[in-house]
Amino acid sequence: MTIAVRHTWFMVGRQLRNLMREPIWIALLLVQPMVWLLLYGQLFKRVTHLPGGGFGTTSYITFLAPAIVIMNSFFGATWSGMAMISGLDRDVLPRFLATPVSRISLVVSQIVRSALIAVIQGAIILLVSLALGVRVHTGVVGWVVMLTAAALMNSAFAGLSQGIALLVRKEATMIAIANFIGLPLFFLSSTLISIRQIPHWMQIAAKFNPVNWGVIAAREVVLPGTDWNSVGFHLALLFALSVATAAFATWTFRAYQRTI
Amino acid sequence: MDAIVVDELRKRYSDVRALEGITFGVRTGEVFGLLGPNGAGKSTTVKVLATLTKPDSGRAEVAGRDVVREPNAVRRAIGYVPQSSGVDRDATGRENLMLQGRVQGMSGRALESRVGEMLELLGLAEAGDRVVRGYSGGMKRRLDVGLGLVHRPQVLFLDEPTTGLDPEARAAMWDELERLAEGESLTILLTTHYMEEADELADRLAIVSRGRVVVEGTPEELKQSLRGEAVEVELGDGRAAEAEAVVAALDGVLEATVDGRRLRSRVASGARAIPSILSALEAKGIGVEAVTTHRPSLDDVYLHYTGREFAAEDEQGRAGDSGGNGPR
Ligand SMILES: Nc1ncnc2c1ncn2[C@@H]1O[C@H](COP(=O)(O)OP(=O)(O)OP(=O)(O)O)[C@@H](O)[C@H]1O
Numbered sequence: 001m002t003i004a005v006r007h008t009w010f011m012v013g014r015q016l017r018n019l020m021r022e023p024i025w026i027a028l029l030l031v032q033p034m035v036w037l038l039l040y041g042q043l044f045k046r047v048t049h050l051p052g053g054g055f056g057t058t059s060y061i062t063f064l065a066p067a068i069v070i071m072n073s074f075f076g077a078t079w080s081g082m083a084m085i086s087g088l089d090r091d092v093l094p095r096f097l098a099t100p101v102s103r104i105s106l107v108v109s110q111i112v113r114s115a116l117i118a119v120i121q122g123a124i125i126l127l128v129s130l131a132l133g134v135r136v137h138t139g140v141v142g143w144v145v146m147l148t149a150a151a152l153m154n155s156a157f158a159g160l161s162q163g164i165a166l167l168v169r170k171e172a173t174m175i176a177i178a179n180f181i182g183l184p185l186f187f188l189s190s191t192l193i194s195i196r197q198i199p200h201w202m203q204i205a206a207k208f209n210p211v212n213w214g215v216i217a218a219r220e221v222v223l224p225g226t227d228w229n230s231v232g233f234h235l236a237l238l239f240a241l242s243v244a245t246a247a248f249a250t251w252t253f254r255a256y257q258r259t260i
Numbered sequence: 261m262d263a264i265v266v267d268e269l270r271k272r273y274s275d276v277r278a279l280e281g282i283t284f285g286v287r288t289g290e291v292f293g294l295l296g297p298n299g300a301g302k303s304t305t306v307k308v309l310a311t312l313t314k315p316d317s318g319r320a321e322v323a324g325r326d327v328v329r330e331p332n333a334v335r336r337a338i339g340y341v342p343q344s345s346g347v348d349r350d351a352t353g354r355e356n357l358m359l360q361g362r363v364q365g366m367s368g369r370a371l372e373s374r375v376g377e378m379l380e381l382l383g384l385a386e387a388g389d390r391v392v393r394g395y396s397g398g399m400k401r402r403l404d405v406g407l408g409l410v411h412r413p414q415v416l417f418l419d420e421p422t423t424g425l426d427p428e429a430r431a432a433m434w435d436e437l438e439r440l441a442e443g444e445s446l447t448i449l450l451t452t453h454y455m456e457e458a459d460e461l462a463d464r465l466a467i468v469s470r471g472r473v474v475v476e477g478t479p480e481e482l483k484q485s486l487r488g489e490a491v492e493v494e495l496g497d498g499r500a501a502e503a504e505a506v507v508a509a510l511d512g513v514l515e516a517t518v519d520g521r522r523l524r525s526r527v528a529s530g531a532r533a534i535p536s537i538l539s540a541l542e543a544k545g546i547g548v549e550a551v552t553t554h555r556p557s558l559d560d561v562y563l564h565y566t567g568r569e570f571a572a573e574d575e576q577g578r579a580g581d582s583g584g585n586g587p588r
């Protein structure tokens with residue numbers, strides 16, 4: 001176990017160090033979340049005044065900010081399998097298989113790397129929203145909850161993305177699948193608009209949408225009248241999903257090894 | 261004790277039978293070469309020995325450990341240089357070596373000084389802190405070898421270490437490998453398409469075809485196993501197949517194969533065969549540009565053992581897998 005943790009650490013270090021060498025990538029990493037926040041923030045500014053309400057605040061940016069943390073984390077996760085594909089294509093990962101490296105660490109490190117980046121981006125989004133006047137009702141605890149939700153959200157879908165990457169092993173297919181999954185789940189949630197404002201069938205569907213679980217948990221701690229049971233419940237759901245998708249990714253890695 | 265024991269290994273990939281009972285042994289400290297046409301099963305053998313993939317049946321031991329039952333013990337004892345480079349191109353040479361050492365359980369000062377030593381040994385001391393993307397093919401391949409050696413393995417697997425290198429880089433790599441084989445008292449298993457390379461480096465070699473060893477011995481033994489002399493005829497025009505048939509039918513010609521416009525034959529006596537070959541070709545009106553004769557070389561050995569099936573086999577190999585058989 002300790003070996004697996006140590007090897008995961010080595011592999012995460014390898015990936016992050018390589019990414020740090022890409023200045024454009026770093027710039028986009030920092031800028032992109034702010035673009036979401038500012039763009040959507042302006043576009044839907046007035047929706048909080050819609051009849052029927054359900055926003056819990058009249059400040060749309062306050063409503064939006066926690067959901068953007070989740071959305072950004074979710075989209076990042078859907079793409080995380082691309083790094084696995086390029087690792088396989090360039091024969092870097094297969095080379096490690098002739099060493100005593102922990103097999104699990106090769107998969108888990110991809111998920112951890114992805115989740116770490118999501119947390120960093122989440123923190124940036126929260127700092128910018130602070131500057132835009134967003135107040136987190138539950139204070140520091142709220143921050144911790146939001147970043148935890150971002151990490152869980154990301155690992156849940158990064159596990160899925162890694163698993164799919166290991167099954168399809170083709171970038172073009174991976175891109176198609178990420179789009180196919182990403183946009184519907186994003187729109188079937190209360191990310192941009194209060195759940196009360198969307199059609200009834202979508203409200204039902206959203207209940208089963210993991211993206212919405214994350215949005216609920218993150219938003220609860222920002223708005224007044226936090227329902228801690230709901231926060232805990234939805235974080236627990238995300239945690240369970242993360243465990244399940246990580247297991248799926250590990251299983252697909254074994255299947256991949258049998259094709260070498 | 262044998263450093264590598266390969267006993268009746270079989271493996272199939274869906275409908276391709278990659279290994280069909282391959283068997284050989286490599287003594288400790290020896291450099292052993294595996295030769296064979298595309299798709300013969302060389303890389304598959306190496307992948308089984310390096311624990312990347314499991315055989316369907318048969319037994320293999322490396323450094324006294326069974327590759328299926330004790331894979332981690334084998335992994336600590338071996339270095340593996342795959343057919344297609346596995347270096348992390350976004351990292352520096354030093355970072356690649358450090359990580360490889362770490363997953364092999366090295367750390368601290370010992371690792372740092374070993375990595376420095378490897379960079380020195382591979383002639384990469386100056387390039388060590390540059391990102392691999394900017395390395396030449398030869399530098400990258402040397403780094404690949406370094407990754408296989410950093411933890412001081414007992415056995416090193418080299419899958420076509422010099423394919424794609426220019427002649428100069430290839431010669432440099434040979435020197436390197438010769439030095440390593442002596443200095444680090446390693447057992448080396450090497451696959452190659454270059455007869456010259458096998459001749460130069462290997463103490464013993466095996467020619468593999470269709471997943472089986474067809475012949476095994478020292479380069480000298482193999483050359484001497486072919487009686488007679490080799491005669492090569494450079495044909496003037498494209499009627500190679502016809503020429504082959506004509507020459508193969510002559511008395512005193514043991515075998516004949518064509519390779520492009522070159523007709524290679526092995527004869528009992530050059531002095532007697534050359535006149536009859538030339539007159540037979542002339543009688544058919546097939547033009548001849550040049551004739552040479554020499555003692556059988558490793559090329560002739562290779563063609564003798566794989567030649568007749570070579571064309572068909574090559575086709576099959578390509579159909580099954582288009583070219584580079586890197587681990588996928
Ligand atoms: N991972 C794989 N999946 C499916 N088929 C494979 C795989 N690896 C090898 N094969 C097939 O097994 C056969 C033997 O391949 P192998 O790579 O061992 O040949 P080789 O002797 O190394 O050839 P080359 O000289 O071209 O490298 C080939 O027909 C190849 O197509």
Ligand SMILES: [Mg+2]
Nearest residue numbers: 302303343585
């Ligand atoms: Mg090969």
